[in-house]
Amino acid sequence: MLDVISKSGAVAAVGAAAAPATATRTTCPYCGVGCGVLASVDKTGVARVAGDPSHPSNFGRLCSKGSALGETLGLEGRLLHPLRRSQGDGFERLSWDAALDAVAAGFKRIVDRHGPDAVAFYLSGQLLTEDYYVANKLMKGFIGSANVDTNSRLCMASAVAGHKRAFGADAVPGCYEDLDAADLIVLVGSNAAWCHPVLFQRIMRNREARGAQLVVIDTRRTATAESADLFLRIMPGSDQALFSGLLVHLAESGVIDSDHIERRTTGFEAALAQARRIAPSIAAAAVSAGLPETEVAAFFDMFARTARVVTAFSQGVNQSAQGTDKVNAIINCHLATGRIGKLGSSPFSLTGQPNAMGGREVGGLANSLAAHMGFEPESVDRVRRFWNAPRIAEREGLKAVAMFEAVARGDIKALWIVGSNPAASLPDADAARGALQKLELLVVSDNVRSNDTINSGAHLLLPAQAWGEKNGTVTNSERRISRQRAFLSPPGETRPDWAIFSDVARRMGFPGFDFRSAACVFREHAALSAFENAGKRDFDLGGLAELSDDAYDALEPTQWPIRPGESAGRSRLFGEGAFNTPDGRARFVAPEKPTLASALTADYPLRLNTGRVRDQWHSMTRTGTSPRLARHAPEPFVEINPKDAKAAGVEQNGFARVVTAHGSCVLRAIVTERQPTGHLFAPIHWTDETSAQARVGALVPPCVDPISGQPESKAAPAAIAPCAFARQGVLLARRPLALPRGMWWARLAVAGGFAYRIASDAQASFWLDFLRRNGSEDVVEFFDEAQGLLRAAAFRADRAELFLALGRSPPPVDAGLDLSALDKLSASQRLELLSGATAPRDGESSPVVCACFGVSERKIDAVIASGCTDAAEVGRLLRAGTNCGSCLPEIRRMIAKRRG
Template sequence: MTAVDPALKATSTTCPYCGVGCGVLATPDGSGGAAISGDPSHPANLGRLCSKGSALGETLGLEDRLLYPMIRCSSGAMEQIAWSDALDHVAHRFAHIVARDGPGAVAFYLSGQLLTEDYYVANKLMKGFIGSANVDTNSRLCMASSVAGHRRAFGADTVPGLYEDLDQADLLILVGSNAAWCHPVLYQRMIANKQRRGARMVVIDPRKTDTSEDADLFLGVKPGSDTALFSGLLVYLADNELIDRDYIARYTAGFDEALVRARAIAGSVAATALATGLSEQDVAAFFQMFAATPRVVTLYSQGVNQSAQGTDKVNAILNCHLATGRIGKIGASPFSLTGQPNAMGGREVGGLANQLAAHMNFTPPDIDRVRRFWKAPRIATHEGLKAVQMFEAIGRGEIKALWVMGTNPAVSLPDADAARDALKKLELLVISENVLSNDTVGAGAHVLLPALAWGEKSGTVTNSERRISRQRAFLAAPGEARPDWWIIGEVAKRLGFGAAFDYKSAAAIFREHAALSSFENNGSRDFDIGALSSVSDEGFDGMSPILWPFRFGDIEPSERFFSGGDFFTNDRKGRFVAPERPVLRTETHEGRPLRLNTGRIRDQWHTMTRTGMSPRLGAHLPEPFIEVHPDDAARYGLADGSFARVTTDHGQCTLRVVVSPRQQRGMLFAPIHWSEANSSSARVGSLVAPFTDPFSGQPEAKATPASIAPYEYVFCGFVLSRKPLKLPDHAWWARATVNGGLGYLIADNADLKGWSSWLRSVAGEELAEYSDFGGGVYRAASFAGDAIETCLFLGPARDAGDWGIVKELFAAGPLADDQRRMLLSGKPAQGLASTGPVVCACFGVGRTTICDAIAAGSRSAAEIGLKLKAGTNCGSCIPELKRLIAQSGTDHDHGKLVAAS
């Protein structure tokens, strides 16, 4: 826990991770750090934080920060330059390319990490003044299908439900959502509802994730079959007269056509079972639960959205809620769980290439309205290129200049190798970032512009329930870092648009954004925060979290949409959308017999530029892995803990094997977080096919045909160092931050003597060593004073030494003589025992410690929590605690339990 000066005050701000939008209290420690806690007054989380939010204080260091503008010089090296020179260069090059090739030759690629004010200014510059709609965002990769589905059904990108519905629902359906790991604060609200009110839970997912542990019904559907499942549900509801015909007649259109199409896709329980790979009994049980429960919330996330049929999946879900009138009511709504802290704010200001600001579209009336409000000289008149299309255009040489803000597309885009190669072709690659290096920077950035990081930013974000919250600065800006909106505005001024971009504060931008939302609105558009358009600077600083819409004249904001119709289509009726028959874009075949599914893990975020700084967040799953069903493991000769090479038509990765019956046969799962900066062969985005949904442009990230084969390494082990190291090119490695420095988990087939030479080259000749080259064992360490400076442990398979114990010694500082002697022996030092891999990241509790508590009589997650605190903060480790308890019931040998866990 960070020591806090009592004289320092807590700042109320908002977490920078997922779309839950948790309130955070940050109390600076006066030395560049801060103590972090949940804000009990914030309605999104009421004081609770997940493991990532709880560890925010560990991510505030400046070690890897970009602190000054930099430009690539003729030698290829990056050199520091003055802000004025950097901005002049960017503006001059953009102006030159636009004059030569037209506005379609330039583009912005933005991020859900930006604040709404940053997003607003970027969109205004590109769409209103440069005259191109080539401005898209990494939110295209996570929620664009929800946007498209909402617009088709509702006439606007409107989320009708609220978080309080999770407390009041009697049935919670999670589709393609591992909320226990990805939205744990909301998931704990659902679990509390189960415990308090007896709500039931259905989980629909090809993988049996931790979210399924508490499900009353788990439906392990075939990949891509969500549309068939909900089409079958619609048919069942209609055939059994379980629809709300009055709601349909008064408030909707298109029901009959949608029902005909649904019958063609899945016309019966039996047909639905066949299409989804489920049993008829489970399908019937799900249909009956939905039909019999008026208060039902269907929550969907990346498993639905990240699909080449994602928009149809969304509309198949929305159809069932429209047909039963279960929308916009307490405890009854469809609900999209967004992945980023400000994906919603970006949508509000037109952050997607196919939208204009304030939820307006590329229609002649909306184009003219925004043009007049902005006094925009050359407003874009048609949609721009969506993310995947944008990078394909860069690869073809059609886009010459790109400005990337706060994201890492060289890792996160599908077919990431092609995306990285495309970046190298640009005449101008400008990157606004707060990290000095990532894969996108390494792809050939010409200009780096230092942006503020979380803790230094001030502005607003909007969460998944339409709640606008303030993000407030509690740390001073380091070096010459500046707000993104200021950087964009300064370039705009140099392009000749100074009068429209003369902003003095984030509050001024917010007022303009709010005024545009109400401009010529009169209730015709869903997004309207006109009541906030005259907020003072002081009022903005003190603004409490607030829902939209909040129209002129409203005393309080409205909370719900559509319970009484009044949609945002031309006739104000909701639309049933008839989905196409679901067909996966690619087929497996003999050379690619499996399907690769990608996603997130519990304690990491995107490409780890922030979470990778936290020792405890890296301790749960420190290595990139591939999850395989036992039958597939046996078929392809894979063993748990070994390595495998995964190959698709787009790339290959080498990953640690995890054999798990929770994985579906014929499917593989790999996490997305490792990049070239923190691993040698785990850029999973390079494996993913660049197929996109025809309506949303969102890429398919869940079903790429793949093959897998064992890959053997003779040696495994680890390196610990106080500073970053360049490991030998022949090694497999994955990097994690540890207390006191960095850890590298490694595997290799090279001669151990070569490793000894390498260590001397980075650590010096004064080494304490233990070598048994014949037995395949090498351990060595260098010291600064009595503390470990660098150490290397290598051995056959898992016999390299205890990573957990050596990490403790590394972090301990000066070692006693007996500890130094025991360090290289391979035996535990006196009084030290490994706590095992971390299970509870919030409190750093390891598996061995938990297994000891179970062996001592703790028979529930609650009892373990009372004894160890594990599971008592965000609760995302509770499913793993339950599995360890269940395992202990069938294996009474505690030693075996610890080894197996």
């Protein structure tokens, strides 16, 4: 178990009054694994964060991001008071009463003039279930529009749609225990080693202890693929061809469960006939997927002869214009073999956000009502009566991409965005940003004072509580509800999101929003799930509907359904009981033939895939404040195959401009064989707050799955070309800087301040003037024009406020930049700094490989050179790879390289 102590100093401002106490059991705010966390704050305001060994999702393990939570709790950049846009681009402070009155009056005015569909909410998978519930009740139940959607639409909507088509409800059949018991685990479109590392290490332990086999299916060789027994590098868009071929193979090999198909399903013959049209043979499946026939045959044989199979899928499946069909093609293979809802056997959706599942439970998606009900007349009537909501929405609202298109057209005139940054994360992000500027009223509830969305014209800013300050529940990928508990005092005037929504509802004159606490909200949410249910709907929290406040506070992690009279949930669904369809049978779904939304052209001959890196989260609002999380991948980058790089003239560690029909980015080029020819990969995390020209969302086309509404983010037609700058280097600053236009930069947190990795054609005189304007007039410099070297620092007394080092070559990835190293410098030390004899760092200057324990590449390479021959031995010596294990593929790669 890893124990991390925050040394930021900023944490003291948050919890200075807190006394040492027993750690608070809470839940990590990152991915859908839902890891338990132990958190506490001592008298000095230092936060301690550790994994909760009693939580069944992680048993004490945390990934690198979760391990660094204690470093992300400072108040720098926090939104602490309600603000209203004043003249120009500034904001003025106002009271909560004035802010809430303005929101309520603005929404009411627009609804009265233009009708309820002229307003919308855009929510976040990082909200708590209680927040989601009240927002959904307000908009759908009382304002009367279903224009409530969420950034979860961008990551798991296709899984939801696939579940509903197959099972009749959005219910995940399996649980994490299945990853321990399976004999074959198939990961499809999932870089779990980086994105769900705690679960991935669970898979690895099963492999080591029981001999389970791992198949990885992906379009690029990820860290996950490096650990696979069989890696299938498929062509984008070919997932349903591969799994259609598998269904045909299962039928022809006689391993289908005919009794299960006959008694518990419908539509098998039609689905099989369509599968035969798509991939009638192993050879045909191989051609469609762009794979060697022998590899496809090996996978089909492994699946056919293994009784216990878990097929886990994530964004590589979901983020597609045919994502729902891909999900159903996978589910079809499990339904055909009866491998569903049984120990070690199920299709399994790995959720991307901490409470995407909880949002789905309460109707956070525009095409669903609360408690997993849809817009069927009987469901609308049921929710109307429960809420006493005569104006309830009676039809689906606009999904995320369509919602912002309606904003651009002027159909939606007021939008409330909560805990999300769509100006950076939506596809065609430049168009989304432009749309926001057309709104009559843009309200943003968040815990940051500035981001791309706020800077796109927000009129009102409402300060929300952040992780560590708020109370409620989240639901993880295995349907497990866990408590998120406060262990910090809320700073400033921040408030829970559910309370903000409730206050606005009351000001609009709506009854039913007199919630006193998160527990009150949860009880109503649970009661609705059981209302007129009687076992007909799997989502049922009736057993929790009468929890006392104390029982809610003490609620242990538990899975649903928990029906009235029950005290524990159910691990698996559909193994024996009926499905949620009218006849109780699961539906086989015949997928459409594989296709991609956008064709390649002479102008855009490559496919751009977007995704995540190991140590960052979404738009880096939280992880971007941790110095050690910045040390593995400090810059926005694009991966490209050596052949494509040579053809385009792009060099390793040089810059490249990536262009699509919707936008362009300038990114550091990483030339690697792990990326297939014809394909690029770029991470999604950087925004205009943290970089210049690196908002990858601006490159993604607004093409969506026609069923789920989820955008295709993995196969945009793109072009790439080299991009050169005269000088590049590092700028250190004690505070965030506004860097001039026309240059490239990426900001990362370092000890004591910020580092900017920069590239520019500007002359030395420009930079010296910049240091004077932003630091002080006391600037010392060293300039070698022949070598293109510039080193300079701006001082106040004996303390350097800014430090600049520029040259013609890329700067090293420095593992230990530290602004405190620039304090109290003598005249001789100034000269040493400028000459390069010393550097502003704490410890060695080598990239960090293991972020959990801060172990650098240099240290790992040294022990490998001394004779370490496996990753376990490296772990025993350095601890690297012994916590979340997400660095193990890289350590193994280093060992293989050293051994030749």
